[in-house]
Amino acid sequence: MAFDIEKIRADFPILKRTVNTYPLVYLDNAATSQKPQQVIDSIVGYYSNYNANIHRGVHSLSQEATDAYEMARQKIQKHFNAAHAHEIIFTPGTTHGINLIANGFSSLLKKGDEIIVSALEHHSNIVPWQMLCEKTGAQLKVIPMNEEGTLVMSAYKELLSERTKLVFVNHISNALGTINPIEEIIQLAHEVNAAVLIDGAQSCSHIKPDLQELDVDFYVTSAHKMCGPTGIGMLYLKEEWGKKLPPYQGGGEMIAEVTFEKTTYAEMPHKFEAGTPNISGGIAFGAAIDYLNTIGFKAIEAHENALLNYATEALLAIEGLKIYGTGTAKTSVISFNIEGVHPYDMGTILDKLGIAVRTGHHCAQPIMEFYKIPGTVRASFAFYNTLEEVDRLVAGVKKAKMMLS
Amino acid sequence: MTIKEIQEELIDEFSMFDDWMERYEYMIDLGKSLPLINPKEKTEDKLIKGCQSKVWLHSELKNDKVVFTADSDAIITKGIIAILIRVFSNQPPEAIINADTDFIDAIGLKEHLSPTRANGLVSMIKQLKLYAVAYQAQLK
Ligand SMILES: Cc1ncc(COP(=O)(O)O)c(C=O)c1O
Numbered sequence: 001m002a003f004d005i006e007k008i009r010a011d012f013p014i015l016k017r018t019v020n021t022y023p024l025v026y027l028d029n030a031a032t033s034q035k036p037q038q039v040i041d042s043i044v045g046y047y048s049n050y051n052a053n054i055h056r057g058v059h060s061l062s063q064e065a066t067d068a069y070e071m072a073r074q075k076i077q078k079h080f081n082a083a084h085a086h087e088i089i090f091t092p093g094t095t096h097g098i099n100l101i102a103n104g105f106s107s108l109l110k111k112g113d114e115i116i117v118s119a120l121e122h123h124s125n126i127v128p129w130q131m132l133c134e135k136t137g138a139q140l141k142v143i144p145m146n147e148e149g150t151l152v153m154s155a156y157k158e159l160l161s162e163r164t165k166l167v168f169v170n171h172i173s174n175a176l177g178t179i180n181p182i183e184e185i186i187q188l189a190h191e192v193n194a195a196v197l198i199d200g201a202q203s204c205s206h207i208k209p210d211l212q213e214l215d216v217d218f219y220v221t222s223a224h225k226m227c228g229p230t231g232i233g234m235l236y237l238k239e240e241w242g243k244k245l246p247p248y249q250g251g252g253e254m255i256a257e258v259t260f261e262k263t264t265y266a267e268m269p270h271k272f273e274a275g276t277p278n279i280s281g282g283i284a285f286g287a288a289i290d291y292l293n294t295i296g297f298k299a300i301e302a303h304e305n306a307l308l309n310y311a312t313e314a315l316l317a318i319e320g321l322k323i324y325g326t327g328t329a330k331t332s333v334i335s336f337n338i339e340g341v342h343p344y345d346m347g348t349i350l351d352k353l354g355i356a357v358r359t360g361h362h363c364a365q366p367i368m369e370f371y372k373i374p375g376t377v378r379a380s381f382a383f384y385n386t387l388e389e390v391d392r393l394v395a396g397v398k399k400a401k402m403m404l405s
Numbered sequence: 406m407t408i409k410e411i412q413e414e415l416i417d418e419f420s421m422f423d424d425w426m427e428r429y430e431y432m433i434d435l436g437k438s439l440p441l442i443n444p445k446e447k448t449e450d451k452l453i454k455g456c457q458s459k460v461w462l463h464s465e466l467k468n469d470k471v472v473f474t475a476d477s478d479a480i481i482t483k484g485i486i487a488i489l490i491r492v493f494s495n496q497p498p499e500a501i502i503n504a505d506t507d508f509i510d511a512i513g514l515k516e517h518l519s520p521t522r523a524n525g526l527v528s529m530i531k532q533l534k535l536y537a538v539a540y541q542a543q544l545k
Contacts, residue, residue, distance in 0.1 A: 342479035344458040352426075
């Protein structure tokens, strides 16, 4: 299919609205993406036509709902090229998936073991590992980054040892847009028999990871950043780990047999999916994946790279503007500041002009500390953004600079 | 002037502008006249943490009136603080306790005082009033 931006934009009802009297320019895609009509329709369709609880009814509606939900799981499996559908665990999102793994490892780790994370992490996702270390006596090690916002791989190699049990790195940094070399990170970790969890919250809207080829142990992501709804995500769990890890929460769905003396757990994926899940969310996640694939990841990448290059060049032409995250491997995220201008002020003026960007530390305070700044302005582009919108951003930044300095 | 009179005066001044840009430029200008907190007083306990911009607030009781000085690292925030300080500073504690901030709506800056906006201004107003309550108790 040819990349028809007008046709694509027409799929997103929200892109027609105005903000503060200006047509909306939505450049906060790294926080959450907008939703196409196809995804919205799948949610409405479920509640209007076949809402029922799944996996437990013999009646037709329950069967239809179960089929649709399991069909979504298969779509996700195919999309990410997992070996089995039961390796795909539905979760409420990335954060939940990370906590599930951290919790699972609490019974596998002991004092003297080490967990490696990177300096580029979303800071809320460092917390589960800190808690895990407190509980088990394991130690947390950090892969440093350099001035460009790229991980220092030589330091990573030195951190790895037979004490390393788990490595946690994001595929793409939300604060800077850096694409981390996860292929190499996974391979090196496996050489010392450490497991690897990749946080794919930022990557799956831009690229299509091949989980078998990556040979990763765990991979987590959130649907809401890839045109799906909030409150649903996936945890990929390699089959062998499904047996080693204990269930996370107790409840319906995750059990095979219960007596007051003993409960036997259900097999994957249900072992990790206690309670009634977000059924409409799962189905809509599948619809989002279908939608992205009709556009095609090659086309998405090409368009987003064009936006990134065009915006980078135009922004750098503004005097006093500095971009953070300047490695060669990056996605369509531009984190920047203008000398003497507080990011909060910049964000406020851009909002008045109908331009939605994110300002602040982007839940990555260690990165802001590294650069010794209070935060940045972050513009993150999606495949439905246009060059004209980049022009609006650049004009807005210039206007704000004039007002603020 | 009483708090009410100053509020009326501000509403009057802001009514001259017909678009947001002029209002913002004026507010940013007002920020430049903010009675700045003495750098010595810019300590952790004077800092009001908003998630994104910082506000420092200091108070003193002079002739039974509360005098505020403040600062912020963001200039739009600083502009709003200047407006608030112009309204609340040099007033008796009781007047500060009883005053409302509805005038902010009338001058078209309401969005900055939303409790969910991460700029520390709502906490700042709370803090202004807490100081007034403390001084009120002292005076009795
Ligand atoms: C890199 C990264 N990891 C994790 C998360 C958290 O995702 P969620 O809030 O959907 O659980 C985000 C979201 O901002 C992110 O950017």
